[in-house]
Amino acid sequence: MKIALFGYGKMGKVIEKIAIERGHEIVLKIEKGNVNYDLKIADVAIDFSTPNAAVSNITEAFNCQIPVVCGTTGWLEAFESIKTLCHTKNGAFLYASNFSLGVNLFFELNRKLAQLMQPYGEFSIGLEEIHHSQKQDAPSGTAITLAEQIIKESEYTGWSLGKSLNPKQIGIEAKRVENIPGTHSVSYDSTIDSIEIKHIAKNREGFGLGAVIAAEWLFDKTGVFSMEDVLNIK
Numbered sequence: 001m002k003i004a005l006f007g008y009g010k011m012g013k014v015i016e017k018i019a020i021e022r023g024h025e026i027v028l029k030i031e032k033g034n035v036n037y038d039l040k041i042a043d044v045a046i047d048f049s050t051p052n053a054a055v056s057n058i059t060e061a062f063n064c065q066i067p068v069v070c071g072t073t074g075w076l077e078a079f080e081s082i083k084t085l086c087h088t089k090n091g092a093f094l095y096a097s098n099f100s101l102g103v104n105l106f107f108e109l110n111r112k113l114a115q116l117m118q119p120y121g122e123f124s125i126g127l128e129e130i131h132h133s134q135k136q137d138a139p140s141g142t143a144i145t146l147a148e149q150i151i152k153e154s155e156y157t158g159w160s161l162g163k164s165l166n167p168k169q170i171g172i173e174a175k176r177v178e179n180i181p182g183t184h185s186v187s188y189d190s191t192i193d194s195i196e197i198k199h200i201a202k203n204r205e206g207f208g209l210g211a212v213i214a215a216e217w218l219f220d221k222t223g224v225f226s227m228e229d230v231l232n233i234k
Helices: 010-021 051-063 076-088 101-117 141-152 205-218 227-231
Strands: 002-006 025-030 044-047 068-070 092-095 124-131 158-161 169-176 182-189 194-201 223-225
Touching: 002 010, 002 051, 010 025, 010 205, 044 051, 044 205, 051 068, 051 076, 068 205, 076 092, 076 223, 092 205, 092 227, 101 141, 101 182, 101 194, 101 205, 101 227, 124 141, 141 158, 141 169, 141 182, 205 227
Parallel strands: 002 025, 002 044, 044 068, 068 092, 092 223, 124 169, 158 169
Antiparallel strands: 124 182, 182 194
């Protein structure tokens, strides 16, 4: 495949390396301020840009009939309009808050644990995420996904950043530490015992590999998809 990269930061460079190793070609590296390029030379676009740029990047890809895989977080207030535009343009779109194959399996564990814990109201739920200090949004998209999964399976009605004083909201603690690719933990705590599940990313390779696999999967499809579709774990 011929791949266009929206964003050529640390993740863009990881994706480039993995894509080339898997026999693909990077034909465009589009960064802020770039205007002189022809997106139509690409077979698929992968977006790891910034929250401010993601919507316009995705829209441009749809207008050019280019499938787009997006791993940028922090723009999801526009998600429904992007889905509508994708269907209107008969395009192909795949968004994930985290492309790591391990994290997407972790999502399934989180959902199942939330279902098991639902009858036991004596347990309080806490979420923590730790990322590198360059990460622009907080909490992480992955943490929000984890919280939203739990909310669907419980009596909780929402989430908040930091420790929550509202018993109906899940508190998400977001920490920024140098050189941490990403750590997420979900804990259930009572006066008697505690249960915790945790995912620790050791490097960015897992995110890049998942994004390239997602692009390979999306290449000849139309519609709006997720990593659950790629991994066939719905």
